[in-house]
Amino acid sequence: xxxxxxxxxxxxxxxxxxxxxxxxxxxxxxxxxxxxxxxxxxxxxxxxxxxxxxxxxxxxxxxxxxxxxxxxxxxxxxxxxxxxxxxxxxxxxxxxxxxxxxxxxxxxx
Amino acid sequence: xxxxxxxxxxxxxxxxxxxxxxxxxxxxxxxxxxxxxxxxxxxxxxxxxxxxxxxxxxxxxxxxxxxxxxxxxxxxxxxxxxxxxxxxxxxxxxxxxxxxxxxxxxxxxxxxxxx
Numbered sequence: 745x746x747x748x749x750x751x752x753x754x755x756x757x758x759x760x761x762x763x764x765x766x767x768x769x770x771x772x773x774x775x776x777x778x779x780x781x782x783x784x785x786x787x788x789x790x791x792x793x794x795x796x797x798x799x800x801x802x803x804x805x806x807x808x809x810x811x812x813x814x815x816x817x818x819x820x821x822x823x824x825x826x827x828x829x830x831x832x833x834x835x836x837x838x839x840x841x842x843x844x845x846x847x848x849x850x851x852x853x
Numbered sequence: 854x855x856x857x858x859x860x861x862x863x864x865x866x867x868x869x870x871x872x873x874x875x876x877x878x879x880x881x882x883x884x885x886x887x888x889x890x891x892x893x894x895x896x897x898x899x900x901x902x903x904x905x906x907x908x909x910x911x912x913x914x915x916x917x918x919x920x921x922x923x924x925x926x927x928x929x930x931x932x933x934x935x936x937x938x939x940x941x942x943x944x945x946x947x948x949x950x951x952x953x954x955x956x957x958x959x960x961x962x963x964x965x966x967x968x
Contacts, residue, residue, distance in 0.1 A: 748895075775955060784942060786857075786959040787896065794955070831895055835955055840886060840909060843895035 746770040748832050748844035755850045756822050764817045764847045766832035774835040776808050776815045781829045781846070790817065792835070819849070827851045855880070857947050858927075859960035866967050872932040872939070874963045878947030885928045886946045886957060887920060896944060902928060935967045 748768045756762040766776065775794035779787040791799055793808035793815060805818040819826055829848050833841040858877040866872050878885050883903055888896035901909040902922035913920065917935075922928040932939055942964050946957040 777955065777957075779959075784890075784962070786961045787944070788959070789956045792955045833895075840898055840901050841888075841896070841957060842898060843888075845893075845895045 746834060746836075746842040748834060748842065750830075750832055750844040750847045752845070753848045753850070755852065757852050758822055758824060760822050761818065761820050762822060762849065764819075764830050764832075764849070766815045766817070766844055768813050768815070768832070768834050768844075770834045770836065770842060772836040773810075776806070777833045777835055777841060778804075778806055778817045779831045779833060779843075781831065783828075787831065790830075822851050824851050824853070857945055857958050857960035859943075859945050859963050861963060862961060864963055864965050866935045866965065868936060868967055869934050872935050872965055872967075874930040874932075874943050874945075874965070875927045876930070876945030876947075876960060877927040878945075879958050881949060882947035882958070883950050884948045885922050886948075887928075887930050888944045888946065890942045890944060890962070899930075932965075935965070937967050940965055940967045 750766045777792045778790040781787045791806040793806050798807045803820045808815040829846040831843045831846045833843045860875050885902045887899040890896045898912040900913050900920045905924050917933045919931045942962045944959050944962045946959045948957050
């Protein structure tokens with residue numbers, strides 16, 4: 745089977761940096777994706793790592809270590825609008841995704 | 854370029870009725886995926902379809918659930934004889950042909966409530 749573990753909740757203040765970790769146990773692993781979801785709305789794609797290392801996209805960065813079955817999402821210069829749920833998801837081939845249960849990020853002033 | 858369109862946004866059904874959820878993928882996308890999300894949970898994969906083909910239905914319950922993606926028209930997720938446990942948000946996602954992208958584009962979801 746496949747499973748991904750991530751913290752259920754993280755809190756931080758505006759302007760801070762926060763890291764959301766994700767460990768996975770999957771078969772047929774192609775890469776790790778991260779999605780953001782506001783208030784149960786449409787999940788939106790943030791990043792994808794197929795290879796080990798860091799991928800940077802503006803204020804968000806994502807890291808993958810295949811040997812450790814571990815990844816993280818790094819959010820910098822936090823803003824109130826970043827309060828949302830963040831999901832790591834394992835890609836198995838095409839775009840079929842196995843999601844973690846999500847991390848709720850609460851950003852306070 | 855319209856995104857992934859799902860309708861209805863909200864659907865209320867009595868136990869034993871049928872629910873039909875529709876999904877129109879983004880223009881140019883030929884792959885459709887259905888996911889189910891319970892409150893406070895992640896999305897659970899149900900089925901992956903291409904036009905007129907079911908590629909992977911390993912996440913679909915064996916009974917009462919079916920999905921199709923006809924040559925013309927939207928993809929349909931059909932739930933027969935709904936029960937209270939079917940209440941959830943059902944999300945559809947689409948992606949371009951294989952190899953073009955690993956990003957899945959999600960619709961706003963259909964919230965099914967079974968009363």
